Amino acid sequence: MNYLLIALQVIVALSILNVWLVQNKKPTQWRGGNATTIIEEFKVYGLPVWMCFVVGTLKILFAIGLLAAIWYPSFREPSALGLAALLLGSIAMHLKIKDPIKKSLPAFIFLTMCLYIAFPIL
Template identity: 45%
Template sequence: MKYLKELLMLVVSLLVLNVWLFRLNKETIYRGGDALNMIEEFAVYGLNETMFYIIGALKVLSATGLLVGFFYKKTIVPCASIMAVLMCGAIVMHFRVDDEAIKFLPAGLMLVSSLAIIYLDRSIEPQS
């Protein structure tokens, strides 16, 4: 189970960092509404540029914190929790704009993975 937790930490971190650092201005089938990039997607959801930067910073910091968790375990649960909350928000936004199911997939998978990381961390690591 320890290896599953570590695999999920790596997958969530790398996928989120990939989306927010390298695919930000690229079109994908997962963008909300008819958005062609991340800034347009936030506009589709009715969110302004400030929210774009706040959410982006939280996601990048949380993803980085999950990677730090390989060396400093205390960052795992807080970062996975923040990621789970952000992914719940992403799912709500997809619902609000009536997106088709495929567009929910990445946020849904990241939510389930983040919750699994929290569960596995709590059940594997001894609590003090």
């Protein structure tokens, strides 16, 4: 059993669930532009509100998939790669609106963790 992999899965999953289910209406230093909620953030990016619900649903499902992958390993790679793709989109949106690089840092760190989860090298 690879405990590093399990730890990363739990960290990524719980962090994503926290952002989308607990902190979604709270301002953070990582939100795009001057947005104070996730919906405002999507508007700052020039995206329709419905896209927020699609992305949020996918991120929650992939996060749950990472947790389920602890017991059902076949979920690990698709869940990690799904989140990686969405996190890459997050980074692209920050770049699109010319946010400081600092605002992309959490997405970059979680992208890196997701890629390791999908393709563990240790």
